[in-house]
Amino acid sequence: MTTMQETAPQAAAPAQDNDVLLEINNLKMHFPVTSGMLFQRTVAYVKAVDDVSFSVRRGETLGLVGESGCGKTTTGRCILQLYKPTDGQVIFEGQDLTRLGTRQMRAMRREMQVIFQDPYSSLNPRMTAGNIIGEPLIVHGLVHGKAEYRERVADLLQNVGLNPYMADRFPHEFSGGQRQRIGVARALSVSPKFIVADEPVSALDVSIQAQIINLLEELQEQFNLTYLFIAHDLSVVRHISDRVGVMYLGHMVEIAERNEIYRNPVHPYTRALLSAVPIPDPVLDAQRERVLLSGEVPSPLNPPSGCVFHPRCPIADDNCARVIPELREVSSNHWASCLKAEGY
């Protein structure tokens, strides 16, 4: 097998380009809950994403972390218009995607692609690896003639560290890590600017995870990609992201530069999350202070009043149950939504 041997110029300080590629304004995604057999009435809404705003700069990796049900995947899908958001704007290169028609959106999809979590269910078992990677090329009319198609597929396979002769194999003939490489190649095929990577490594074994993460970083450099990296593993997110956003129950609770958020987390939820990450060193791990959260994430069907985190928060007071905290800048480029965050 060929291995990627790019001489990666040590990620020379993440291109400090303040050019915004993607802007999300007050994004809301409420899924209706219906009841009744014949006459379906909407009885409630699951507020999967509730008023989330952030932006992604060209060439950066924005990590989005949070527990299951926090709305991180829904946010990713809303950006790609795989869900029609209830409200809010998704502005990609100056264009509001929520206003585009189906046809216009299809053209836009060339610019933005997705890598899914599960390399087993996200590849069609009846298609060869080559066809899986090549289909987008045909759909978007990017190749002319068989020779060009084959050449392009071979190039893509090589880009992700697979052998061109593997194009004729079916997904079941590949291991989990190799399948994820096929998923990456498929996303790359249309030369997108922006890729939503939705838990791309969480289904893989530890030793393979690192291979895929390195691959994603190499490709980012090579093709000048912008990533929205969705994951629940905070160590992985710290490694790959330039900035990190933490979500809880449909809200963005904290967002800042990578080093800032890991060194000085201000939101109590971020602190608890960080302290819950196990560290592979028994001596160090025993010395760490652990913020054990009591209880579990409440249902987004019936979120708590005020700050959604207040029932589990170690520092909440009466005010937190009443006032909805806004995301505010607590220090330069460090935003948090907590009434009691320092500097608030």
Next chain:
Amino acid sequence: MATLLEVKDLQTHFFTMDGVVRAVDGVSYDLEEGETLGLVGESGCGKSVSALSLMRLIPDPPGRIVNGEVYLDGEDILKIGMEDMRNVRGAKMSMVFQEPMTSLNPVLTIERQLTETLQLHKGMNKAESRREGVNLLSRVGIPDPEQRIKQYPHQFSGGMRQRVMIAMALSCNPRLIIADEPTTALDVTIQAQILELMKSLTTEFGVALIVITHNLGVVARYADRVNIMYAGRIIERGSAREIYSNPRHPYTVGLLRSVPRLDLPRRAKLDPIEGQPPDLVNLPAGCAFRARCRWAIDKCATDRPVLEETGANHWSACWRSADLGPTAVDFLGASELAEPESPAGE
């Protein structure tokens, strides 16, 4: 402390159309009373199959325990009849599975599922077992246990279901609990809760615990000893402290180096173990890890290393174990490995 469990040369093979899969290929270890043992490895390394073999829950066909002895309290439980084995399961050793969603029966109440073992193994009647069930639920931190025991699994969240599973595993005061990836399906904050709970309960009840996981971080805090498995064998064994600070097998070193760590400065690049685990049907001659190993020498291709003591209570199956150790881990960014020969794999 007395030895509770002794596994000797356990071999579990699966007889498939493609050939014999040597899922567990000669595993030996022991466990003291009340000890917590971590069993770590990647998918397909045989960690789950070795645990299921202890419970004799290997589906036959295609699987079979072809060799080995498993002494629990001095009795070889691989030799006893299935009827006697049923008295061992639940009563002497019990299991907590990975998926709390699928390992509870969705159409039975928690009460039915929790009290069944109590009635079977302890001969309690309905009222007694119910009282004990409520007691167990409150022990594992489920609020309002009198009401909750009447409910069905779907009314519980993932973390709560895992608590129910732990209550069931504890119900008959077993001597040993095997937890197969008990927190993998759970969120980070819930993971921490469940691990703390398991540790405090096993300490309180003096139960020995085998935690099976692929996450080296999970066992670091809780395990007394750790076994690292690769391709059906234990390739390194030692106290948790030794394994993490002084690894003597290239695979363990690779595992430790490949994960990004929150407690250390961020590295520019991760250092994965290249390649894939071997095909268990067609294991190569010599060391199974050789193809992915940075330290491999000619001898590794022909002679299979066996576990040898490299330090006090520390065993490794590697010809070059003496060349490894703390320097091989070298997390702090420097990418130079302590390797005098063989350039890093092309």
